[in-house]
Amino acid sequence: MKKAIIWIIIIAFVLSGLTAAVFSQSMVETPSIRKTPPAPVITDAERHAELARRRAAVAERMEDNSILVLLSTTPKLYSNSVSYVYRQENNLVYLTGLKQNNITFVMTKTGGEVKEFLFLPKRNPVSEAWDGKMYSTEEAAAISGLKTIIPSSERAAFLAALKTRSAYTSTEGKANIATGLANVYLLLPSSPRDQTGLREYGPENELSKELSGFNVENARPIFAALRLVKSPYEIKILQHSVDISTEAHMRAMAAAGRAKWEYEVQAEVEYTFRRRNADYWGYPSIVGCGPNATTLHYQLPKGQVRQGDLLLMDVGAEYEHYTADITRTFPVNGKFTKEQAEIYQIVYDAQEAVAKATKPGVRFALLQMTANEVIEDGLLKLGLITKKDGMQFRQWFIHGLGHWLGMNVHDVGDYGTPLAPGMVFTNEPGIYIRPDALEWLPDTPENREFIARVKPAFEKYKGIGVRIEDDLLVTANGVEWMSKNLPRSIADIEAFMAKGPGELPLTASLLPYKY
Template structure:
């Protein structure tokens, strides 16, 4: 190839390359024009998927811990949740009793678990037989094989054997179920017989305290306890503290499940903020929350949605969602999805028109700073009360500066901040844990608030002291009247301190305003 030919070839290749790049850019431009723009909304990541062996190992470890806690000579009886009636012959969706689900992962009505440590049959699951007629109306029932696969429990008897077994246990007699009622049997109890398992029975353990007042959730246990109180030589006690201690510390698996519930809640918040721009009514905004919960396959809400505009934001548990939203209103949304039996609890207060007014921003910033103080106080060894005190100090100082109280050392602040700063979070939105000290794996909410209720001063007792207080704070009250702000984040304790599980949801004034401005310019997927 001579030099002239070589030059022509190089030029041809160069032109071809330029043409290819131009064509690629043209195609890309067309694709970009047709495709929806990337959205600022954080779309919920896929739900967590767990290895079956790992999941069953964790369930077995929980049951082992409970067995060791109650010890030999004890029998734990755990009943399935009872169906809850909505009206007449319509029930609410079934939700399993938390502690039974915690040990079995079973959402089956009518199931009962018995644990008898140190016996031939340390775990017996009583399971309703599958009923094709019932399943035609209300859906699938677990087979013994499915129940074993989900729970890891290998000794499964028909539910009809529960009463005969208990009758024998009351008399401390051995009991063998009918062969056809042994749906599955573990190798060490191949005969399906409890034999003399109950001969040394001295204690019956229940989740509900036997002397507790009437409980709608634990009526079945209470009836059972009342029946067994007459049995000589038997002590009835609650093991609720054991479950509370266990459930307060979340495993890595539990944290993943809870995080997914939180992620769904974050997307619901963000999409609802955007919907608020065109919404006339609170229920229209709430409808967007419900849509996201369904779209992302949440089990349900963890509690009824709180969606309040304007002065409705000053009602802590406002659930009606029947008022109109005005452009200058604040929108308080306290919503949390439930997924895998774990509930999120997330609150934000945002401006309907996308911009905080100076008065709204002043209240909001105090609450924001209080939340930051509580987060710094939440570390291993501290308590929820410590976090509350840190938050309260900031709120008192802020209210004093705004002129809404005159004495930070008094109880005046309770007019505007009347709840605790946070609570435990888990299988219940207000979960077990009591006054425990923070340890790694514990999850809780951080939720300070200020609520300037329009009728707050009218409801104060008519005393000379209050008349003086009202006169002093009246100007500030009129300035901030009707403003309600709560910021609530879900947190987990780590060795280093509190981690924000809701960090992806905008929280500061600047971040909220920037998010709303950007999101409302975009087309939502």
């Protein structure tokens, strides 16, 4: 009996050792994966000061004898009676920090005096049972720093008074809101053809039609100008979004060599977003392998991940209403082919040239021309265009250089505005040799000649798609690469990939999270 017990102990010890060995192997991390640093800690006082600064900046840009009304965004329908996860209107968050539905912010400016009001739904046990906890008055005040809070049940009476230019006093006697003012600021479509604006600001647009006798102003240009330049507070939050996205990229790159399908790689990305407490993605993830990388907004990750192909990942996490936007293109097997490297290097050089040209006072159009020049030179050298006419290269570089970044992935702001410290934009040149690109050209003598001359090069590079995208912060001295920790050059990517796979999605989900 004793011998049996001894053998059981020995076997258990051996098995436990094997289990530990297997488990330790499953925990192997690629040493160079940079885990997301802890989220920035922001005190109530810091948040209140930031929100108050923003509200004051908006008020300063309003005409005197004016009222600003911001409505919550309406829930977006996914299917039938199911809505998408609710996401508050950006400008309302920008001024209040509040993300709950059915709130309204009002600000008046008369004789230089500014008053602020918030309409907030009262907590409701039925609503909370279905959709979760609502803000109490105290919680909304603690988040926003706003002092005058009125039940949302009174909003209809307030809007009725506004339309008729009547006096409005809340039933609880907390507030008297001046409504007979000359100017009303609302978020409105920029024109009758602005479909995005009509979709986003339909209720405001309808309200504007009922405001006779007022000078109705579109508040969107005010917010666009203010949001274009990020404060240090905003940059801290945006940097955290970038850091989460950087780790997601690294983990997906490290796991791609074992993946069979694009959706497996995408799952690693979005798993990391959730693991690091991102709100969500800032836009639908783009993960395309081989020829699928030549589709700009590829959104059906059902293709195979093949050794020898390039895999393009354009993914960004959103944290506290600010989103990153980063793209990497890398070889699944860890090594660029000669043809892949030639295309990649052109895009890399264009990105480098843009960063070097970035400084305060420069306009975005100059950065676009800088990228165009490098890509045109490179394509001509490879034989993919026959001349530098400012047009042919657009066959392969089919989008703009980049866009402003912030609360929207394509954030608001005038692209004619000279660059200034605090602006954040994406630097994302790309080349896409779509396999069917030449087939779609109109049958003209000029195009027939073009096809005949570039066909040998086209066959050589066909199916290669490369985009490199980084998030750049304009500084007093030039630019800061917010996404600098993610491998970008050919040498750095190959070195990173050579270190082997990191933890895989299902393995990682079983492990404790430690900073």
